[in-house]
Amino acid sequence: ITRIEGHLKIEATVDGGEVKDAKCVGTLFRGFEIFMKDRDPRDAVHITQRICGVCPTSHGTTAALNLDSAFGVADKIPNNGRILRNLIQGANYIASHIVHFYHLAALDYVDVTEVADYDGTDPELLKAKDFISRALAAGDMSMLAPFYPRYEGDYRLPKKVAQAAVAHYVEALNMRRLAHELSAIYSGRMPHSVAVVAGGVTSHPSIDSIS
Numbered sequence: 001i002t003r004i005e006g007h008l009k010i011e012a013t014v015d016g017g018e019v020k021d022a023k024c025v026g027t028l029f030r031g032f033e034i035f036m037k038d039r040d041p042r043d044a045v046h047i048t049q050r051i052c053g054v055c056p057t058s059h060g061t062t063a064a065l066n067l068d069s070a071f072g073v074a075d076k077i078p079n080n081g082r083i084l085r086n087l088i089q090g091a092n093y094i095a096s097h098i099v100h101f102y103h104l105a106a107l108d109y110v111d112v113t114e115v116a117d118y119d120g121t122d123p124e125l126l127k128a129k130d131f132i133s134r135a136l137a138a139g140d141m142s143m144l145a146p147f148y149p150r151y152e153g154d155y156r157l158p159k160k161v162a163q164a165a166v167a168h169y170v171e172a173l174n175m176r177r178l179a180h181e182l183s184a185i186y187s188g189r190m191p192h193s194v195a196v197v198a199g200g201v202t203s204h205p206s207i208d209s210i211s
Helices: 041-051 056-070 079-108 123-138 159-187
Strands: 008-015 018-026
Touching: 041 056, 056 079, 079 159, 123 159
Parallel strands: none
Antiparallel strands: 008 018
């Protein structure tokens, strides 16, 4: 399975269309359990986010929830702190799902070259066509990244469906940016937010940030 997010290997044995055996293997040890030792436990919220640049907020939020319990304040989180945590986590949830579906997985099913001869007016498809045309004109396939190098995928979609999917791929870049902005407004930055802490958050809802 290509483009799976994170350092994980999936092995599946398929016989006659039926999965006979499957296993997943973690192929890289990065040592978070070791270099967290002897640190101030409050550092966990910030250190664990470095596990992933796509879903850092989940790791930071999980650390904060554990610290809430450890410090005996899990039932004392202010409502605004709870709501802002949820907004920060929800924004990253949206961004993470967008990048996984469109920007990591979709290229196994969508043939981007179907856009090369597009003759319509869709602005997203025209952007993709122009992007492809520049690489072809220069004769430099490396300019097609992230669409190159190409791996043979399951390209069974009809041309018009493939073109629509490419348009969605381009649009999803902007939607993910908006989700990151939402997270950054309340968490200070994205990825690797700084506002979620034991006991709540360090940010405050304001008229400007809500607007």
